[in-house]
Amino acid sequence: MPNDELQSIDSYEEQFPQSYVPEPAAYDGAGNGDQASSNLKLVPTETAKSLQDMGLTSEVPIPDINAPTGTTAKNAIFPEEYTLETPTGLVPVATLHSIGRTATAISRTRTRQMDRQDASSSSEEKNDEEAEEELPAHIDKDVEFVTFVTNDPENPHNWPVWVRWSYTILMSMLVIAVAYGSACITGGLFTVEEKFHVSEEVSILSCSLMVIGFSLGPLIWSPVSDLYGRRVAYIVSLGLYVIFNIPCALAKNIGTLLVCRFLCGVWSSSGLCLVGGSIADMFPAETRGRAIAFFAYAPYCGPVFGPLVNGFIATSTRRMDLIFWVNMAFAGVMWIIVGLIPETYAPVILKKRARRLRLELSNPKIMTEQEAQGMSVGEMVRDCLLRPLYFAVTEPVLDLMCFYVCLIYSLLYAFFFAYPVIFGKLYGYKDNIIGLMFIPILIGASGALATTSWCESRYVALTHRRKPVPEDRLLGAMIGAPFAAIALWILGATSYKHIIWVGPASSGLAFGYGMVLIYYSLNNYIIDCYAMYASSALATKVFLRSAGGAAFPLFTNQMYDRLGLQWASWLLAFISTAMILIPFAFYYYGKALRAKLSKKDYSADAM
Known part of the structure; x- marks a missing residue:
């Protein structure tokens, strides 16, 4: 040699x-099982x-x-x-x-x-x-x-870039499918009222209960993902979600519909609580920001497709079951596609x-x-249930950020019920035309993706100059916060019959743009502030966000009826305007506020 x-x-x-290391023992050829050698x-x-x-x-x-x-x-x-x-x-x-x-x-x-x-x-x-x-x-x-x-080659970070981005888009479509399912019935609430002879408030529960299920489902799917992998969690949970759309479509009474809608929220919540992790699995920390921006876009745009699509289904067929059959088909296609994606x-x-x-x-x-x-059951309960609740009680900084995310998410669902009131009363539009009024929200949200890419580039450049702090993540929220408030001021100011419908509909452009930027930015801020227990902090956010999204639809109609089309929107505008201060205050004084308000420093600096 x-x-x-x-x-x-x-x-x-x-x-x-x-x-x-000993290899498996070798045996002689006599068949007596005696060990011949140990390699x-x-x-x-x-x-x-x-x-x-x-x-x-x-x-x-x-x-x-x-x-x-x-x-x-x-x-x-x-x-x-x-x-x-x-x-x-x-x-x-x-x-x-x-x-x-x-x-x-x-x-x-x-x-x-x-x-x-x-x-x-x-x-x-x-x-x-x-x-x-x-x-x-x-x-x-x-x-x-x-x-x-x-x-x-088994490391997801080494997969070809086009493969990782293809999976990212498919995973984001799954989030859209799940979020679409939560709001699919909002395009045809009258079909629930007609079939079961119930009030509008009761029919709205078919939306709210599924959103409540979103807050409880992660308690199941996060541990399953940790122990058995994301692929197993997706296949099991989404399979149950597809199946439970059948009793929703065939329900003989309102009780069956409401229970099954709640369970649909529990089963489908894996698409909301795990997809962000799946995307992060495929990209190193320094490059995952742009990919996560798609995840920030999906849960806020998915619900918009609900009234947009099902408004036409409901007005043309007046069939509640068809709304759920379409939802089942969409969920079923995504179940098959995501089930084919390898473990990440x-x-x-x-x-x-x-x-x-x-x-x-x-x-x-x-x-x-x-x-x-x-991993003991006690540790699972502590990490997935007790610590998120503990954070909700002891961490004012997290509560403020979650409250802001909750407000934006709640306003999105409030739009689903405010638009029918506004465009129904002012212009006499039916659900199919009202659904078209949500398109500006999609356009605004799509525009926000370009801005999030710019924000991510700024952040990466900053990390090359100095050590970043969690407050550096708030740039997007500072840009987006005024737009959410502006949208509601526009909605109130243009809710008059003599103003063409383009006025109130245009409010969706500003709202869609602002909500994606705010969610993207605050999500990253929460992760950096609670780096030691990021998953628990995000679980707190999901719980509070879903609670707000479920509650707002229950009183939106009454609020518009009693306060009027203008002042109902302006009340929400006043609240949104006050909330603009939060990202700016934390950007300039965040470190001092965290030191004063937080029980403990959980950020990377604390390590």
């Missing part, structure tokens, strides 16, 4: 020492030097927003596992300890469970383990964490790889950090 090749091999072995296979692993060359230090970074629930900065020693590519794909815990990653307090129970699956222990060894349980708990030093290898969630991809390596190499100590830590 040439000397240069021998030197290359020696250098490789020096950089990546190889551990001996050993050399497997290279990372060293302290190779990890340090990749930038790892003793300081544990904040886990990425897509890290598994419960894998927080308090107990993770290798949060880079799901975003880092290493030459060998295996990082020993002992090597992490050697560079200072030792601060952890997690159980070795999972490691022992996997040991017992592959080898029986003697009674003496069991006694040693029982005694060991009384010692301070740490991850077994013999464990090797699995990572993606360099240029790994890195922890689940690596768990499957770890399972395969354990079998191939007969080494039960190969696993992901999520597997090494385990």
Whole structure:
């Protein structure tokens, strides 16, 4: 063998020492099952030097927003596992300890469970383990964490750009489909009133209850996604959503319709709570901003298609069931499409790889950090339910931001019921023509996408000049906030019969533009302010936002009837105008306000 090749091999072995791992036992040909030999296979692993060359230090970074629930900065020693590519794909815990990653307090129970699956222990060894349980708990030093290898084709970050953007658009269409389903009945509320002989207020519940379901569904689908992957969560939840549209269409009484609409909200909510994560799975943190902008666009534009499409269906057929059959078809198509998209969630991809390596190499100590830590039901309840409620009670900063998001989302649903009152009373339009009045909202929202791209470019450029702070994320909200208020002032000022319909309809341009910018900006601000528990903070936002979206339709008609077409809009305009101060105040004084109002600093700076 040439000397240069021998030197290359020696250098490789020096950089990546190889551990001996027993292969499955070989048997003789006599068929008696006696072991003929026990082979050993050399497997290279990372060293302290190779990890340090990749930038790892003793300081544990904040886990990425897509890290598994419960894998927080308090107990993770290798949060880079799901975003880092290493030459060998295996990082020993002992090597992490050697560079200072030792601060952890997690159980070795999972490691022992996997040991017992592959080898029986003697009674003496069991006694040693029982005694060991009384010692301070740490991850077994013999464990090797699995990572993606360099240029790994299974890493979603390495998929071709056109593939990732295609999936982003398809995922955004799923959000539109789910949001469309929530508002589909608003284009034909009279069909519910006629079929079940109920009041308008009761028929509105068929919209509000599905939106309430949006706030409760994430309590189910977020843990399912963490444990089994996004693909499983989508397939199960959206399949149930498609099925439960059938009793909505065939309901014999209003009770059946309302219960099934609520359950439709619970099942379909995976499209709202997981898609942002799915998109983030495919893009590194520094480039995911533009992709997430599409996600910010979808949940606010999806409901607009409800009255736009179903206004024509309802007025031409007067059939409530047809509205739900169309919704079922749209949901069914998206269910099939999204079900074909491969898994994007890195922890689940690596768990499957770890399972395969354990079998191939007969080494039960190969696993992901999520597997090494385990996850109890109590931890799931704490992270998915208790902490979001705790934040809602103890974090005024988060409450203010969520209240603003809630207001914008609520105003969108208020438009669904204000427009029929305004255009019905002033111009005598039916639901099909009223649905067309929502097109300016779509145009304004589409224009906001270009602005979000500009805001993202400004933010990236800023990060090259200095260390960013959460308040840098508020540029979009400061641009969009005045437009939401302007839209309502225009709506009130033009709600007169002698003014052509273009006047009130044009308010949608400003509102659509402002609402997407506000949501995009505040969503990023919440993530940066609560980086240590971003998923819990976003869950708080989803809960409060959905509560507002469900409540506003219940009193919008009465408000316009009692206050009049002008003052009802102006009342909302006064509130929106006052809220303009929030992004500006936090941009200039946010750090001081967070220090004073927040119980604890959860931002990246606190780490």
